[in-house]
Amino acid sequence: MLERSSSTTRVPRTKRFTAALLSLPLSATGLLVLAAPAHASSGPTASVSLGDSYISGEAGRWQGNSDTASGSRDGTDRAWTGSGYNPSAVYGSTYASGCDRSDTAEVNSATGIAATSINLACSGATTANVFRAADGGQSFKGEAPQADQLAAVAANHTVKLVTLSIGGNDLGFADVIATCAKDYLIWYSYCHSSQQSAIDSKMPAAMAGVGKAIDEIRAVMSADGYAAGSYRLVLQSYPSPIPRSSENRYSESGWDRADTGGCPFWDADSDWARDSMVPEISNALGKVAASKGVEFLDLRDFLQGREVCSTGSQLSDPDTAPSASTSEWARFVDTGLSASQGTVQESMHPNSYGQQGLGRCLSLVWAAPVGNHTCRNTPGRDASGVYLG
Structure with a gap:
């Protein structure tokens, strides 16, 4: 949603919020062995x-x-033009x-991999949106x-790396x-409790979908003349955008956690999300990667200390400019209403940092x-x- 405002206002987020995831050569570790390319x-x-x-x-x-709801939002809004x-x-x-698909998306921010980066991912996609239509x-x-x-990309390029992030929307994240x-x-x-049950009920079908998505990618590459192992295929998991309760800089009592921080979650729910849900999903995705013989990138701890409301990071304000060293690396909960910033779907995702x-x-x-990291x-x-651990 586009906004037009010239005054600096701060609107409590609580009042803004209404409702806001074959036969292939394998190594001893089960991962693809790199071979000479056959793609011409x-x-x-x-x-x-x-x-x-x-x-x-x-x-x-x-x-x-930033809680500033107008202008450049204290320098945090890269879409600000100076007048809109x-x-x-x-x-x-x-x-x-x-x-x-942002200019700073993972594939665009990576360096030293290939001559060009191509982002085919789409916000809201499920595994069915990856499969071939046929x-x-x-x-x-x-x-x-x-x-x-x-x-189409594989036919006109020499693809060296395919990175896949999928399954979260199948689970209803x-x-x-x-x-x-x-x-x-x-x-x-x-x-x-209710959300754990919901995830458990969706997990088998979601992980089956992830496995099929990997098969579909391989089928496409094989049809385009790529030998198994001539490219790398990496499945990655998800980071937690919220911290565990002991690392939240706002008390769960009062409204600072929602009004100021943009992380309206109870301690018990935060701990469950950070230390149970996210690891469970990462473990499940890791098992799919192992069963399919592809590389796995575990991101469960990637945002540690950089989550929304974390004690290890801070909001920007008129006196504190945003910084990749001190600011949060994920977007706080937002709704895209007239008194808000941006759009609902940006909430709880890694930001440009x-x-x-x-x-x-x-x-x-x-x-x-080649391996898991x-x-x-x-x-x-x-x-x-x-760094890689």
């Missing part, structure tokens, strides 16, 4: 990303968070469709299934966030031997402090 294209090398909002670049409009807002400067033409894939937001788009926020703001009840850090993760994975950040440093 003379096109430029490419690094390609597929999947959902956590890799498309959702929330790339923002660098840190132009989100297309960040998301390009995909802002209109809602795919929200195999049950579904178009999404006016675009063909991502595997079919990949086929956005619904979990909205339910837990409403339970804090409206119902004064906990969400973790986080995406630059994720790009650093991907660069390091590419430079490392975790990625973390260094407190008090920008993306240059990101």
Whole structure:
């Protein structure tokens, strides 16, 4: 949503919020062994990303968070033109469709991988939006299934790396966030028990979908003449955008956690999300990666200390400019109403700082031997402090 305002106002977020995831050569570790390429294209090398909002670049409009609801939002809003807002400067033409592929998306922020980076991911995508249309894939937001788009890319480029982030929307991650926020703001009840049951019920089908998405990607690459092992395929998991309760800088009593911090979640629900839900999803995705013989990038701890409301980071204000070293690396809960900032779907995603850090993760994975990796950040440093564990 575009806003036009010239005055500096601060609006309590509580009042703004209403309702806001074959036969292949294998090594001893089960991962693909790199082999000589069979693909004959003379096109430029490419690094390609597929999947959902956590890799498309959702929330790339923002660098840190601020409670100032107008102007540049204390320097955090990259869409500010000096007289209005132009989100297309960040998301390009995909802002209109809602795919929200940002200029700082992981594949764009990574370096040293290929001559060109191609982002096919789309905010809100499920596994069915990755499958080929001929195999049950579904178009999404006016675009063909991502595997079919990949086929066109693979035919005209020499693809070196494919990175996939998918499964969160199959599990209803956005619904979990909205339910837990409403339970804090409206119902004064906990969400973790009901949402754990919801995730458990969806987990088998979601992980089966992730496995099929990997198969679809391989089928596309094989059909385009790529030998198994001539490119790398990485499945990544999700970071937690909120901290555990002991690391939240706002008390759960009163309204600072919601009004000021933009993290309207009870302690018990925060601990469940940070230390149970996110690890459970990461473990499940890791098992899929192992079963399919692809590389796995575990991001469960990537935002540690950089989460929304974390004691290790801070909001920007008129006296504190945003900084990749001290600001939050994820977008706080927002609704896109007239008194708000941006759009609802940007909430709880890595912002431009986080995406630059994720790009650093991907660069390091590419430079490392084929295998599984975790990625973390260094407190008090920008993306240059990101490292593989």
